Amino acid sequence: MQPLIDNARMFGQRPEEFAKLAEGQSPQVLFITCSDSRVVPALITGARPGELFELRTAGNIVPPYASEHPTSEAATIEYAVEVLGVNDIVVCGHSHCGAVGALVRGDDLTAVPAVRDWLTQAAPRPAGAAEDPTVAEGVQSHVLAQVLRLRSYPFIDKKLASGQLTLHAWYYEVHTGSVLTHDVSSDTFRAL
Numbered sequence: 001m002q003p004l005i006d007n008a009r010m011f012g013q014r015p016e017e018f019a020k021l022a023e024g025q026s027p028q029v030l031f032i033t034c035s036d037s038r039v040v041p042a043l044i045t046g047a048r049p050g051e052l053f054e055l056r057t058a059g060n061i062v063p064p065y066a067s068e069h070p071t072s073e074a075a076t077i078e079y080a081v082e083v084l085g086v087n088d089i090v091v092c093g094h095s096h097c098g099a100v101g102a103l104v105r106g107d108d109l110t111a112v113p114a115v116r117d118w119l120t121q122a123a124p125r126p127a128g129a130a131e132d133p134t135v136a137e138g139v140q141s142h143v144l145a146q147v148l149r150l151r152s153y154p155f156i157d158k159k160l161a162s163g164q165l166t167l168h169a170w171y172y173e174v175h176t177g178s179v180l181t182h183d184v185s186s187d188t189f190r191a192l
Helices: 002-011 015-023 041-045 072-083 098-105 115-121 136-151 154-161
Strands: 027-036 052-057 090-096 166-170 179-183 188-191
Touching: 027 041, 027 072, 027 166, 041 052, 052 072, 052 090, 072 090, 072 136, 090 136, 098 115, 115 136, 136 154, 136 166, 136 179
Parallel strands: 027 052, 027 090, 090 166
Antiparallel strands: 166 179, 179 188
């Protein structure tokens, strides 16, 4: 913890670098990814403060849209699209994902009921080889399912239809640093 504290102390010693951020934010991208500590959106993309609006959830799950009982995830997505006017949404899964791995393997999660219940939001269950430690196939199919889930949000569907929004499916390899994107024409993930 101490190195983190030391960095936080030093970080605040450069107020001139951050003064402009007080004027507001206008990110162009909503970056939805896993809460895994190995996935750092700004590091992956090179984004500076104010350039990405981030939503991090266990397993980068986008829950079903429900206007009657909205989730914090749906509220974050709605705010990014309707208030901030992002032009792009990236759903980024990653190799070695514990959440997707648990789904692919069918792990018994009774000891962590909140995790178990959250992961039910991931339907359909991702396909993939249970013995693959990277869970690549499972994560990639899961990312595509979350992109499809986003399309069911009425305000996203409207922005997609008008050409004001683009959705992207990414797969990040934590063991190599490579980022792959889903190529719709070949239905494969390819290097960016």
